[in-house]
Amino acid sequence: MNTVVDTALIQALDREHFLHPFTDFKDLATRGARVITKAENIYVWDSEGHKILDAMSGLWCVNVGYGREELASAAYRQMMLLSYYNSFFQTTNVPAVQLAAKLAALAPEVGGRSFRHVFYSSSGSESNDSNVRMVRRYWDLLGQPQRKVIISRNNAYHGSTMAGASLGGMSGMHAQGDLPIPNITHIEQPYFYELGQPGESSAEFGLRAARWLEEKIIETGPDKVAAFIAEPVQGAGGVIIAPDSYWPEIQRIVDKYGILLISDEVICAFGRLGYWFAYEKFGYRPDLVTFAKGVTSGYIPLGGVMVGDRVATVLIEQGGEFNHGYTYSGHPVACAVALANLELMEKENLPGRVRDDIGPYLARRFTELGEHPLVGLAETCGFMAGLVLVRNKATQEAFKPELGVGMLCRSHCFRLGLIMRAVGDRMIIAPPLVMTHDQIDEMIALIRRCLDATLADLQAAGHLD
Numbered sequence: 001m002n003t004v005v006d007t008a009l010i011q012a013l014d015r016e017h018f019l020h021p022f023t024d025f026k027d028l029a030t031r032g033a034r035v036i037t038k039a040e041n042i043y044v045w046d047s048e049g050h051k052i053l054d055a056m057s058g059l060w061c062v063n064v065g066y067g068r069e070e071l072a073s074a075a076y077r078q079m080m081l082l083s084y085y086n087s088f089f090q091t092t093n094v095p096a097v098q099l100a101a102k103l104a105a106l107a108p109e110v111g112g113r114s115f116r117h118v119f120y121s122s123s124g125s126e127s128n129d130s131n132v133r134m135v136r137r138y139w140d141l142l143g144q145p146q147r148k149v150i151i152s153r154n155n156a157y158h159g160s161t162m163a164g165a166s167l168g169g170m171s172g173m174h175a176q177g178d179l180p181i182p183n184i185t186h187i188e189q190p191y192f193y194e195l196g197q198p199g200e201s202s203a204e205f206g207l208r209a210a211r212w213l214e215e216k217i218i219e220t221g222p223d224k225v226a227a228f229i230a231e232p233v234q235g236a237g238g239v240i241i242a243p244d245s246y247w248p249e250i251q252r253i254v255d256k257y258g259i260l261l262i263s264d265e266v267i268c269a270f271g272r273l274g275y276w277f278a279y280e281k282f283g284y285r286p287d288l289v290t291f292a293k294g295v296t297s298g299y300i301p302l303g304g305v306m307v308g309d310r311v312a313t314v315l316i317e318q319g320g321e322f323n324h325g326y327t328y329s330g331h332p333v334a335c336a337v338a339l340a341n342l343e344l345m346e347k348e349n350l351p352g353r354v355r356d357d358i359g360p361y362l363a364r365r366f367t368e369l370g371e372h373p374l375v376g377l378a379e380t381c382g383f384m385a386g387l388v389l390v391r392n393k394a395t396q397e398a399f400k401p402e403l404g405v406g407m408l409c410r411s412h413c414f415r416l417g418l419i420m421r422a423v424g425d426r427m428i429i430a431p432p433l434v435m436t437h438d439q440i441d442e443m444i445a446l447i448r449r450c451l452d453a454t455l456a457d458l459q460a461a462g463h464l465d
Helices: 007-017 025-031 069-081 094-106 124-141 162-167 202-220 246-257 278-282 309-317 332-347 350-371 405-416 437-460
Strands: 036-040 043-046 051-054 115-121 149-153 184-187 225-230 260-264 288-291 303-308 375-381 384-389 421-423 426-429
Touching: 051 437, 069 332, 094 115, 094 303, 094 332, 115 124, 115 309, 124 162, 124 225, 124 260, 124 288, 124 303, 124 309, 149 202, 162 184, 184 202, 202 225, 202 246, 225 246, 246 260, 303 309, 350 375, 350 384, 350 437, 384 405, 405 421, 405 426, 405 437, 426 437
Parallel strands: 149 184, 149 225, 225 260, 260 288
Antiparallel strands: 036 043, 043 051, 115 303, 288 303, 375 384, 384 426, 421 426
């Protein structure tokens, strides 16, 4: 395939016609978009021929790496057989059914709760919209229609649709569009590095952070609360990893008040944390599990909700039409690609590799970055990681936000051939799960070079003592 393009022409067309997501359109028109033309394994190339190590798996999703012929072939075969048909009007298709059965088999039973049903969408955002509809339908059927309030966390990300953005706790998103919508509220995130008190252990903080949920339930009224939604590890918020004490206490609280627990695993499922689903790693018992991204390794859009028996039984046995769905729910091509992707992940044992091999190796190598003069904290969970850039390593003094140190570091990353995301001054990665030890070493060396370049710029500008 010819990947040689006229960069200036594509940038001009992009400027004239393509409105990008989460973008300052005026700023992008001035700079010009980076044009990505091809990808293979863990690398992408831009239109100028620069090879870039993609430490973000596209957007947390290319778990099996780029250029896997098995997935392209699965899409082609299904397109030639049945390119599309809807799942409305009491109709189904073979790949959608087979994938639902496969997902049910992969989702482990925890504490007597199992997942035998799937509701399909095309993205994590749509899936979380479906969760809002499903949760409220569940309580309506049980004769408790006043249970409408869903509790989430500050700095959480649950999508960018009206309901998804409302569930998320991103203040910048809430500032646009009069969000959140009614009956969605938030508690503080379990971020020990920023919110821990002097002398408080991480375990003590984890319990305190979890109990913010109980305080919010009591404040709202237990008879009005429908569900609590949370990411196992907060992804777009900066790879925020809760202390080990957090999830058991969350489980105690949702059980005490009888509310539903939604595990948003759009980022964390399908091997990212070393398990097919992240709730297994942390041992809690969700009622609904949001998935997308890694289910097809991003090769084609697909999302959905794993619906636990507690909810599915009520929806099925109570009867009545659930007035919700999408044109592409259970799209046969997307489901066929997902089946091929999961088969590939099983064949190469990618969850097991993350858990037992490359995950521990990444943890050891990434933690070494904590020795850098700019790094106040470096931590990993499975195959995702984050580090915090600080002005003073001894006191953990942060940089002034207006300096944009994280974005400065990110610019050096692209210049030096690395994709690493900046969330404020927290730099994060979530590489493809097919990485080798040598590629991890290559990535760590690139990160260190980017940190060194950032440090040199800050010293030259007089921003460091």
